[in-house]
Amino acid sequence: MNILEKIKNIYPELTDADFNPFGSIRIQNDSDGRGDYIAKWEHPTLSRPTDEQLT
């Protein structure tokens, strides 16, 4: 399960619109071998998941 799917599992109310370029959450991969990560979390009501929740 990738990080985006994990976030959607934690917050089922999130939709694809929350992750698109105009959304409040940005998942990014810098092609440095470290994989996907949360580059931006500006959701107005939901708090950023902890690393523990995402493992």
Added chain:
Amino acid sequence: MAITLDGSDNKIAIGANATGSAYLRLYEDTDNGTNYVDIIAPASITSNRTLTLPDATGTIITTASTFAGTGPAFSVYPNADQTGLTSGTFTKVAFINEYFDTANCFDSTTNYRFTPTTAGYYQLNFSAYVTASNIATMEPFIYKNGSSFSSGQYLMAASSTTAAILSASNILYLNGSTDYVEFYVFSTTTAGTYTIKTGAQYTYASGALIRSA
């Protein structure tokens, strides 16, 4: 007309007359002929002017000169497909191959970013070729200092779209020391991952200094 040599006032003055303004005539090598270059004052001058020569060796250009800047320029492309990319993520394009990188300002080994050492305004171009079993959306981005700065076209694909090539371009000011740019793709699929395809004619980035700071 009078020529005044005034050592105490550190200048040579060439006077004018009613026929024309003052000028300095410099002849070519006599082996080549008798042509010359005149450096001439305008016929009418609103107020006193000063032309200061540059503190550098070189040839002075004119409005008739063909001028090409000597600032940093680069053109890069990936050397392999970037596969298995998560739908809904922004992925940096790993530009590993360089057509040229005139000032060695493009990092094509670690961070895939352009950090010019000359301050000024840079024209930047980015094109990306993405494939997936079914692309839903795609958008290319030029990042400045780690944040998206400019996007290109935004594709909302019809069903069964398996490939898209989109581009972005803009003119960015870069400070010549810490500012850098990178190139990202955002894409979503209806199912599965997406791929940023190699192919130098489809996926590339380029840029050049077009105006000094």
